Amino acid sequence: MKNKYIFGGGIITIFLAIMVYLFSQSNIQYESNFQNVMSKDKVCKATGSWVKSKNFETDKVHRTFSFYMVDEKGNEMKVVYNGTIPNNFESAKSVVVTGSYKDGYFHARDILTKCPSKYQEDKVKSSSL
Amino acid sequence: MAGSLILTIALACSLFSMVMYYLNFRGYQNTLNYGRIGYHSMAMLVVAAAVFLEYNILTHNYALHYVYSYSSNALSGGKLASTFWAGQEGSFFLWLVLSSLVGVVLQSYCSKRGDLEPRVMAVFSLATTFLLIMVSPLFKNPFAAIWSEPIFLSIKDLNPAFFNLPFMQNFQFTDQQSGQSFIKMNSDLFANLSGAGVSLKEFIVNGKGLNPQLTNFWMQIHPPILFTGFSMATVPFAFAVAALMKNDYREWVKHSFPWVLAGAGILGLGIMMGGYWAYEMLGWGGYWAWDPVENSSLIPWLVGVASIHTLLVQRKSQATGGIGKFAKTNLILCLMTYILVLYSTFLTRSGVLGDASVHSFVDPGMLVYLFLIIFIGTFIVLGFGMVIYRWKYLSEPVPSEEQILSRDLALFTAAIVLSASALIVLVGTSAPLFGHSVDAFFYNQMHIPLAIIIGLLNGLSLLLKWNTTRREDLLKTSVIPIALSLFVTVLIWVVGGVTDIMMLLLAFSAAITLVVNITIAFKIIRGGLQMLGAYIAHIGIALFILGVIGSAGYTKQIDVNLEKNVPNHALGYEIIFTGYTPIENATKYEFNLSLKKGDDNYKISPVMYISEFNNGLMREPAILNLVTKDFYVSPLGYEEDDGSKGNTVTLHKGDSKDYNNVKITFNDFYFPAEVREAMMAGKDFEIIANLTAETNGKKEDFKVSLVSKGGSRTMTSADLKDGNVKVTLLNLQATGSVDLSLSSLDNSAQNLPKKSKEVLTITASVKPFINFVWTGVLVMVLGFGFSVARRLKESFKR
Numbered sequence: 001m002k003n004k005y006i007f008g009g010g011i012i013t014i015f016l017a018i019m020v021y022l023f024s025q026s027n028i029q030y031e032s033n034f035q036n037v038m039s040k041d042k043v044c045k046a047t048g049s050w051v052k053s054k055n056f057e058t059d060k061v062h063r064t065f066s067f068y069m070v071d072e073k074g075n076e077m078k079v080v081y082n083g084t085i086p087n088n089f090e091s092a093k094s095v096v097v098t099g100s101y102k103d104g105y106f107h108a109r110d111i112l113t114k115c116p117s118k119y120q121e122d123k124v125k126s127s128s129l
Numbered sequence: 130m131a132g133s134l135i136l137t138i139a140l141a142c143s144l145f146s147m148v149m150y151y152l153n154f155r156g157y158q159n160t161l162n163y164g165r166i167g168y169h170s171m172a173m174l175v176v177a178a179a180v181f182l183e184y185n186i187l188t189h190n191y192a193l194h195y196v197y198s199y200s201s202n203a204l205s206g207g208k209l210a211s212t213f214w215a216g217q218e219g220s221f222f223l224w225l226v227l228s229s230l231v232g233v234v235l236q237s238y239c240s241k242r243g244d245l246e247p248r249v250m251a252v253f254s255l256a257t258t259f260l261l262i263m264v265s266p267l268f269k270n271p272f273a274a275i276w277s278e279p280i281f282l283s284i285k286d287l288n289p290a291f292f293n294l295p296f297m298q299n300f301q302f303t304d305q306q307s308g309q310s311f312i313k314m315n316s317d318l319f320a321n322l323s324g325a326g327v328s329l330k331e332f333i334v335n336g337k338g339l340n341p342q343l344t345n346f347w348m349q350i351h352p353p354i355l356f357t358g359f360s361m362a363t364v365p366f367a368f369a370v371a372a373l374m375k376n377d378y379r380e381w382v383k384h385s386f387p388w389v390l391a392g393a394g395i396l397g398l399g400i401m402m403g404g405y406w407a408y409e410m411l412g413w414g415g416y417w418a419w420d421p422v423e424n425s426s427l428i429p430w431l432v433g434v435a436s437i438h439t440l441l442v443q444r445k446s447q448a449t450g451g452i453g454k455f456a457k458t459n460l461i462l463c464l465m466t467y468i469l470v471l472y473s474t475f476l477t478r479s480g481v482l483g484d485a486s487v488h489s490f491v492d493p494g495m496l497v498y499l500f501l502i503i504f505i506g507t508f509i510v511l512g513f514g515m516v517i518y519r520w521k522y523l524s525e526p527v528p529s530e531e532q533i534l535s536r537d538l539a540l541f542t543a544a545i546v547l548s549a550s551a552l553i554v555l556v557g558t559s560a561p562l563f564g565h566s567v568d569a570f571f572y573n574q575m576h577i578p579l580a581i582i583i584g585l586l587n588g589l590s591l592l593l594k595w596n597t598t599r600r601e602d603l604l605k606t607s608v609i610p611i612a613l614s615l616f617v618t619v620l621i622w623v624v625g626g627v628t629d630i631m632m633l634l635l636a637f638s639a640a641i642t643l644v645v646n647i648t649i650a651f652k653i654i655r656g657g658l659q660m661l662g663a664y665i666a667h668i669g670i671a672l673f674i675l676g677v678i679g680s681a682g683y684t685k686q687i688d689v690n691l692e693k694n695v696p697n698h699a700l701g702y703e704i705i706f707t708g709y710t711p712i713e714n715a716t717k718y719e720f721n722l723s724l725k726k727g728d729d730n731y732k733i734s735p736v737m738y739i740s741e742f743n744n745g746l747m748r749e750p751a752i753l754n755l756v757t758k759d760f761y762v763s764p765l766g767y768e769e770d771d772g773s774k775g776n777t778v779t780l781h782k783g784d785s786k787d788y789n790n791v792k793i794t795f796n797d798f799y800f801p802a803e804v805r806e807a808m809m810a811g812k813d814f815e816i817i818a819n820l821t822a823e824t825n826g827k828k829e830d831f832k833v834s835l836v837s838k839g840g841s842r843t844m845t846s847a848d849l850k851d852g853n854v855k856v857t858l859l860n861l862q863a864t865g866s867v868d869l870s871l872s873s874l875d876n877s878a879q880n881l882p883k884k885s886k887e888v889l890t891i892t893a894s895v896k897p898f899i900n901f902v903w904t905g906v907l908v909m910v911l912g913f914g915f916s917v918a919r920r921l922k923e924s925f926k927r
Contacts (some may be wrong), residue, residue: 007538008545011582015549019556019575026571027897030564045566058766062690084688084765084890089745 030099034075039102045098046106048112050089051076069095069106073115078105086111132181132272137175138432139460140261142167143254150251151313154374161247167235168254172229175261177854179226180620182219186212191336192329193282195219195271199453201338207583211349214356217272218264223352227262236389242384242924248371249364255511256363256467268497278320281311286335296321303808341351341740341747341920347406351399355426355686358396362429364388365436365563366467368511369460376522377813378452378460382444385463386920389440389663392466394913400426401906410749414763414894415681416871416902419572421482423557424475432755435547436462438540443715446537454537457516457523458544464512469551471505472548475745484563539590543583549580573681577631580674584638587667588614588645612646614640625683631684635674659919666912676901679758688765691722693887704724704888707871709767718886720764720889726751735764736893756898765890781866788871791852792823795867799832813838818867823853832860833869 031037031044048071050056056067066080079097089111098110138880146167149160182195191197193605199215214223235491239246265270275282281302284292291297300313310320322332350488365385372381403423417423433642436459443453476482479498516523553575557567594607617640621627626888627636689699691706703725724731734752740747746766753760762901778786780795787793799817807814817834831847833856846857853873860868 007542011542011545012549015553015575015579018578019553021572022571023556023560023567026568027560028566028568030561030566083748 032071033073034069034071035073036073037106038077041100041102043100045096046071046077047094047096048072050095056085056089066105068099069097077101079108079111081108081111082104086113089113096120130272130274132185133270135174135181135262136261136270136272137266139171139178140258140265141176142171143258146171147254147258148252150247151253153247157247162839164247164250165236167249168232171254171257171261172233173822175226175229175257178272179213179222182222183210183213186210189866190330190470191273191286191333192275194273194277197275197282197286197336198334199279199337199339201336202334202823204339204344207342207346207349208339210350211343214352215339215343216271216347218269218273220352220356221260221263221269222271222363224356224359225264227259227353227356228257228363230262231357231364232361235367236708241312243380244375245371245380245384247736248374248733249367252367252370253363255507256367259507263500263504266642267438268500274319275333276316279313279315282313283313283337284310284332286333286337286686287312288332288334291322291325291327292330294321294325294327295825296325298810300808303810320883324743341742345406345410345714347402347410349407354395354402355399356390358399359474360529360661361392361395362433362467362470365433365463369463370512370515373460373519376519376645378456378523379447382440382447382453382459383920383924386440386444386918388898389433389437389466390465390920391436391915392918394910394917395434396426397906398428398910405903409752411779414686414750414761414892415466416899418556419557419569421558421561422477424554425476429469429556431551431554432462432469433466433548435544435551438468438544438547442537442540452525455541458541460516461513462544462548464508464516464682466511468505468512469506469555471501471508475501475505476558489872511710519533534868536590536593537794539586539593543586543590545584546579546582551578553579558692574752576633581631581634581638584635584642584671584674587670588641589639591645591649591667593663608658610641610644612784613644617644627678627683629682630679639671639674639678640669643675646671659915659922662912662914662916662919663914664912666909669907669909669912671905672901672908673905676898676903676905679898680896680902684894684896685906686889688892691889691891693889696924699893700760702893704893706887708887710734720767722751722762722891724760731760733760733762735762737764737767754900756900761894761896763892765892768842768886769887778871779866779868781860786869786871789852790824790871791849791854793854793856793869793871794821795819795822795869796821798861798865816861818858818861819878820847820852820856822849822852822856824849829853835861835868 020049028108029042029044030047032047034048037044037046046069051068051070054068056065060064061078063084064082065085066078066089069079070076077102081097083094094113096112097106097108099108100113101107146164149164149167152160155165175476179698182193185193185196186200189196189200189202194213195216195218196246198208200212200418204212209716212219214220232250233756236246237249239249261765264271266273284301296318297312300315300318302311302313303309322329368381368385368388372378400423401416402669403426406416408414408416437568439455439458439462443455443459445453447453469794481498496590500835525847539706540795551615557571560567588610589603589607589881592603592610614637618633618637621636627633627682642730645665646664650661650668653660682910683702687699689704691697691704693706693708696703696705705723707721707723710722711717712719717736719734721734725735731753733753735751736749739745748764750761750763752762778788780786780793782795782797785792785794796819799819802812804816815834815836819830819832822829822831829849831849833847835858836843836845844858844860846855848855855872857872858867859870862868
C-alpha cells in the first residue's frame with residue numbers, strides 16, 4: 001500500500017503546484033465598474049451593456065470592430081476588438097469583454113454576448129410605466 | 130393541468146417505491162412487489178407525461194408557457210419535436226424521462242442478480258424523486274399555463290380578431306424603443322378571456338420560436354445522448370450505496386462494471402457530439418472552447434473513466450480473497466461521478482455562471498437555486514456519510530505484495546492522472562463562483578503534461594503483468610514499440626514540421642499507445658473479439674490525442690476579402706467567390722466558393738442569414754473534408770458597395786449636414802399628444818421629422834416619417850431632385866435626434882445598370898488531422914461497447 005500513496009501523493013502534489021502557479025498566471029477578475037477598468041492596465045473581464053445608440057463600427061482595413069459599453073453607474077468606454085463582429089451581436093444587450101484598457105480605449109481579445117429574452121421583458125416593463 | 134397532475138402522481142409513486150424497496154431491504158418480505166409496482170407506475174406516468182408534452186408541442190398548443198416560449202408554427206418534424214428539451218424545464222424533464230427508463234432496465238438487471246434490487250432501486254428512486262420535484266409545479270414545471278406568471282406576448286403571435294374586446298386595452302403595451310406592441314398575459318387577462326368565451330388556443334396563434342442555433346439536426350440528437358449519459362451516472366452511485374448498505378464490497382464491482390463502462394461510453398459520445406455541433410454548425414472554429422457547460426459534463430466523465438481503471442484492479446485482486454484493492458477509492462469515485470453530474474447541473478442551471486458561459490441558462494430564481502443545493506447536499510451526505518460509517522470495514526488490510534513495476538500500480542496512476550485532470554477542469558470552471566476566471570491556456574497548459582503521462586502509461590502499462598514484472602522482461606518487450614514510436618515521432622518532426630518539444634513528447638506518447646495497443650489487439654484478435662474492448666478504446670484515445678495535436682496546435686488561419694469573381698490566394702488554395710444563392714425559401718443564403726489546388730477543384734458554400742428570432746446575422750461555416758485535413762471557411766460578412774457612397778448621419782434638433790453640396794437641417798418632430806396616445810395604445814400612428822434642404826442658396830422644406838400600421842413600422846424617404854439626394858429615415862431617438870441615410874439619387878434609382886462591387890469576407894483555416902479527433906472518439910466508444918459486452922457476461926458469474 002505504501003507505493004500507492006507515494007505515487008498518488010507525488011503526482012497530486014506536482015500537479016497542484018503547477019495548477020496553483022498557472023491559476024495565478026491566468027487568473028482574470030470580473031469587473032463591473034469601468035472606473036476600475038480604466039485606472040489599471042491589468043487584464044480583466046469587463047461586464048456591462050452595449051450602447052446601442054452609439055452603434056458599432058467595423059474597420060475593414062485594420063480588421064477591427066469597435067463599439068461603446070456602459071456600466072451600471074453610467075461610465076462609458078470605447079471597446080476595440082481585433083476581429084469581426086461576433087454572431088448575435090446585433091441583438092446583444094449584456095456584453096462581457098476580456099482585455100485591458102490602454103491609450104483611451106479597451107483592447108478586447110474576447111467578446112461574449114448574451115441576449116436572453118429576459119431583457120426584452122424588462123425593457124417592455126420599464127416603458128409601460 | 131393534466132400534465133402536472135400526472136407528474137404529481139408519478140412523484141407519489143416514486144416516493145412509495147423508494148419506501149417499499151427500503152422496507153424490503155430492512156426485512157419486510159412482502160414489500161418488494163409494491164416497490165416494483167411503484168417504480169413501474171412512476172416510469173409509465175413519466176413517459177405518459179412526456180408523450181403529452183410532445184403532443185402539445187406538435188399540435189402547437191401555445192396555452193402552455195413552455196410551448197409558447199420555445200416553438201413556433203414555422204417549425205415542423207424533428208426540429209419541432211426537439212423543442213421538447215430547448216429550455217430548462219424541458220431539459221430537466223428529458224433527464225427525468227431518460228432516468229426513469231434507465232431505471233426500468235436497471236430493475237430488470239438487478240432482479241436477476243442476487244439481493245441487489247431493493248437496495249439499488251431504493252437509492253435510484255431517490256434520484257427520480259428529486260427530479261420529479263424539480264419538474265413539479267413548485268419549480269421547473271414544463272406544463273405551467275401561459276398565464277401562471279405575467280408574460281408579454283408580441284401582438285404578431287396573437288389573433289387580431291380579439292383585439293377589439295373591451296377589456297383588451299388594459300393589457301396592451303408598446304415598447305417605445307422598438308415600436309413593438311405587446312399584450313401582457315396574466316391571470317386577469319385569462320379570466321377576462323374565459324369570461325368572453327375565448328380559449329387560449331384561439332387567442333395565441335404562434336409561439337416565440339426556437340433560437341436558430343438550436344434549429345438543426347444536432348439539437349435532435351446531442352441532448353438525448355448526453356442526458357442518457359447523465360442518467361446512467363446515477364447507477365454506479367446506487368450500486369456503491371447499495372454495497373455500503375449491505376457492507377459487502379465484493380459483488381458490487383462486477384455488478385456495476387458494465388454500467389460504469391456503458392455510461393462512460395455514452396456520455397463520452399454525447400460530449401464529443403456537442404463538440405462536433407459547435408465545429409460544424411455554430412462556427413466556433415473549433416470543437417472545444419473550455420466553455421463551462423462543456424467542462425461540466427467532461428468532469429464527471431473523467432472521474433467515471435478513472436473509476437473504470439481502479440475497479441479493474443479491485444476485481445482482479447479479489448481473486449486472492451477479501452474485498453480487493455482500492456475498495457475505498459472505487460466507492461468514492463463512483464459516488465463522485467454522480468455528485469459531479471449534479472454539481473455540473475448546479476453550475477449551469479443556477480445562474481451562478483451568468484457572465485461566464487456562452488450558453489448557460491438565465492437565473493432561474495432563488496427557490497430553484499436552494500433546491501439544487503439541497504439536491505446535491507442530500508446525495509453528498511448520503512454517499513459520504515455511508516463511507517464514513519463503514520470506514521473501519523473498508524480499511525481491512527489487503528493481502529498482497531506490491532511492486533513499482535506492476536499493472537495495478539499503473540492502473541492506479543491512470544486513475545490519479547484522470548482525477549487530476551478532472552480537478553483542474555473543476556477548479557477552472559468553478560472559478561467564476563469566486564469572481565475569478567481562467568483563460569483557455571490554463572486548461573491547455575495543464576493538460577499537455579497530463580496527456581503525455583496518460584499516453585506513456587497507456588502504452589507501457591500494457592506491457593506490465595499483473596502484480597509484478599521483472600525489469601529485464603519489461604525492457605525486452607518494450608524495445609520494439611519504443612523504437613517504432615520514436616520513428617513515428619521523428620517523422621512528425623521532420624515531415625510534419627512540428628518542433629515544439631512538448632508537442633513532440635505528446636506525439637511520442639500517443640504513438641506508443643497506438644503501437645502497443647494495436648500490437649496486442651492483433652495478438653488477441655484470434656482469442657475472441659470480447660477481450661478487445663480496452664485496447665480499442667485506448668487506440669481511440671491515441672488517435673484522438675494525435676488529432677488534437679494537429680488540429681489545435683497547427684491550424685493556420687487567415688481572413689480574406691473576396692470580391693465577386695476575382696481569384697484570391699490563401700493557404701495554398703485559389704478561392705473564387707462566385708455569388709450567392711437563396712436556400713430554404715430564401716430565408717438563408719449560400720455563398721458559393723470555388724477552391725482550386727493544383728488540378729483539384731472543390732466547391733463549398735458557407736451560409737449566412739438574418740434570423741427573425743433575434744434580428745441577428747447568423748453564420749454557418751462550410752467545411753471541405755480532405756481526409757488528412759479540413760479546409761474550414763467561416764463567413765464574416767457580405768457587402769454590396771453600390772458606388773453611391775451611402776452615408777449615415779445622426780442629426781440633433783437644429784444640426785446640419787452637407788452632402789453633395791446640399792445642406793440638410795433637422796428642425797423638429799411632429800409628435801402631438803394624440804399621436805402619443807395612439808402610440809401608447811398600440812394603434813396606428815405616424816411621427817414626422819421636419820427637415821430643410823438648402824441647395825445653391827435655395828431652401829426647400831421636406832419631411833420623412835415613421836409610420837406604424839397594424840403593428841409593423843415603416844420608415845419613409847424623400848427624394849430631393851434639385852440636389853440629387855435621397856434621404857431615408859433610419860431611426861428616431863426619443864432624446865430628439867434622427868438617424869438618416871443619405872445617398873445620391875441617380876445611383877440609387879432602380880432602373881440604372883448596377884455598377885456594384887460585391888465583397889464577401891471570410892475566415893479560412895486549414896485544420897490538419899482533425900478527422901483523427903472524430904475517429905478517435907468513435908473508436909473509443911466502440912471499445913467501450915466491446916467492454917460492456919464482456920463485463921455483462923461476467924456480471925452473471927458467481
